[in-house]
Amino acid sequence: MHDSIMFSRQQYGTAKDMNTTINTYELMKERYPDLQAEGIVRDRADAAYEILSDCTLCPHQCHVDRTAGETGFCRTGNELIISSYSPHFGEEPPLVGRRGSGTIFFTNCNLGCIFCQNYEISQCGRGFQVRTEDLAEIMLRLQERGCHNINLVSPTHQVPGILKAVDIAAGRGLTIPIV
Ligand code: SF4
Secondary structure (H helix, E strand, C coil), X not given: CHHHHCXXXXXXXXXXXXXXXXXXXXXXCCCHHHXXXXXXXXXXXXXXXXXHHHCCCCXXXXXXXXXXXXXXXXXXXXXXXXXXXXXXXXCCHHHHCCCCEEEEEECCCCCCCCCXXXXXXXXXXXXXXXXXXXXXXXXXXXHHCCXXXXXXXXXXXXXXXXXXHHHHHHHCCCCCCEC
16 A cells, blocks of 8 residues: 555655645645545455455465465454554654554454564454454544544555455545555
């Protein structure tokens, strides 16, 4: 997701060199609402779901069929599983601001770091299943509560469902940054 919403240093330098009036808001605003309107987020979600049947979503390259219930290193099947969501005030100050970072903790992980501070979630599977519509609703609720961003914790192995949820949420007015 980051490649679609970030403005690279190189692009920014080129834009500055154009010696034109740069509207900083335009440079920094999120791209995913536009991509959603163009159907591109939906297409990327569909493409990501295709990968699940022979999973190579991350460098583990497990080649398991997650749509048939098989699991690889991340111990995650076809379903979205989260542990919690809330405004979070323990992140870096630029993310937290005054009203918190809208954090969503995803269950399981494709890493397995022995020093993980969230090991009950990342390695012991603590969490509950949600539908993509539920995840979209959670994102919108966090925005309504004033959170400055949607903060996805350990999302890589659940990217297909997240993209689908972003597609739904953006269609209903989600606009805050996704980090
Ligand atoms: S996302 Fe999970 S199943 Fe897929 S390659 Fe990575 S660790 Fe393996």
